[in-house]
Amino acid sequence: MDIHQPLSLLGGLSAAQFMRRHWQKKPLLVRQAIPQFKPPVLRAELFALAAQEGVESRLVQQSQDAWKLRHGPFQRRALPPLQQPQWTLLVQGVDLHSDAVHALMQQFRFVPEARLDDLMISYASDGGGVGPHFDSYDVFLLQAHGKRRWRIGRQKDLALRDDVPLKVLARFEPEEEFVLEPGDMLYLPPRYAHDGIAEGECMTYSIGFRAPARAELAQELLARLAEDAGDGDGSPVLYRDPRQEAVAQPGAIPAGLHDFAREALRRALAEPLALERALGEYLTDPKPSVWFESGPTGVMLEGVYLDRRSRMMYDAHHVFINGESYRAAGRDATLMRRLADERKLSARELARASDDALELVASWCDAGWAHAWAD
Structure with a gap:
């Protein structure tokens, strides 16, 4: 991708300009970001997805000031009638189930793959929405069908209502208001409060981004480092204290055990590239609901492309795909990095x-992570 090329998707800004001016800074409204946009997933297809096991879906219903939340899967008869107002069906990770939606997401790969998460589709009947709220991550809101009225604001008071099953702001203070039609798009940085209300039947595509919490990331990386932190010959090194004296306060943790714990962490982090490997494996690990169908074995490779569910990244020393890491250098590394960037060779x-x-x-093709193709 030429990051300096003006994009209609970003209202004539280049990707470089957008990231510099708006990313995690301020909203951007783009009229006709995708001119004459035709949604790749229609209502019936979305309802069929919501009925599947392994597809995350939620149903939100509002009656006056009362809210109800249910989790799927939902058979069609479990959904309210289309004519009933104020209900919303949210289907997460649609890019994992639709090649066309996956292709749509590729337009947003001016943001690192490590940050790109998934595409959620929100179907709403007239008046439907999920209440005024904020997200902890960046989001692009692409209107796919019908109209939705958005009210947004730089919310300082982030207190939530405690009487509803949703994260609804207690005192929402909107500053701007827009009505989005098919092809229009609104970008919002993290913690920018917003409330979207359907004006008639509508569908909105939400392109969301990963923002791992520091504590969560530390917990995950430490667990992975611990798995790899062997003691050389395979025999575990146990804590020993031959000079431990008798104690009158047995509840006190010995200083020697503190030192032993620090040394255990130091050794885990001291292994060359251990942290980098753990991070890459974590970032490319498929979501729990993702599975791959084995491909035909012994296929003669011509071109190759990644399965839409595959996550592939790299750093200076490794190539990562679906939670596995490989050391890479030279011409092979250049090719594998191109595969990660372009998703095909x-x-x-x-x-x-x-x-x-x-x-x-x-072997990736055998596992269903990639597929052969003739170009």
Whole structure:
């Protein structure tokens, strides 16, 4: 992607300009970000997805000032009638189930893959919404069908109501108001309060981004480091205290045990590239609901493309795919990084790979992580 090329998606801004001026700073409203937009997932298809096990879905209903929240899956008869006002169906991770939606998300890859999360579709009957709220992550709100009225504001008071099952702001103070029609898009940075109300039947596509909490990330990385922190010959190094004296206060933790714990963490972090490897594996780990169908074995590779559910990234020393890491250098590393960036390699590009790299890519095709294609 040419990050300096003006994009209609961003209202004529280039990706570089958008990231510098708006990303995590201020909202951006783009009229006709995608001109003549035709939603790739229609209402019936969305309802069918919401009925599937393994697809995260929620139903929000409002009656006056009372709210109800239910979690799917939902058979069609479990959803309210289309004519009933003030209900919303939210279906998460639609990009994992639709090639067309996955392709739509690729337009937002001017943001690092490590930050891109998923695409949620919100279907709402007239008056439907989820109440005034804020998200802890960046979001692009693309209107796919019908109209939705958005009120937004830089909310200082983030107190939530404690009488509803949703994270609804107790005292929402909107500053601006827009009506979005198909193809219009609104970008909001984290913690920017917003409230969207459907004007008639509507669908909104929400492109969301990952923002791992520091404590969550530390917990995950430490767990992964601990798994890899072997003691060389395979025999665990146990705490020993041959000079421990008798104590009158047995509840006190010995200073030697503190030192032993610090040394355990120091050794886990001291292994070269251990932290980098753990981070890459964590960032590419598929979500729990994701599974892959095994591909045909022994396929002669021409071109290759990644399955829409595959997450592939890299750093200076590794290539990561679906929670696994591989050391990479030289020409093979260049090709694997291109596969991560472009999500495909042509037959001509793949012909430059080593036998080891070809064998590795073939194993990904066998696992269903990638697929062969003729270009």
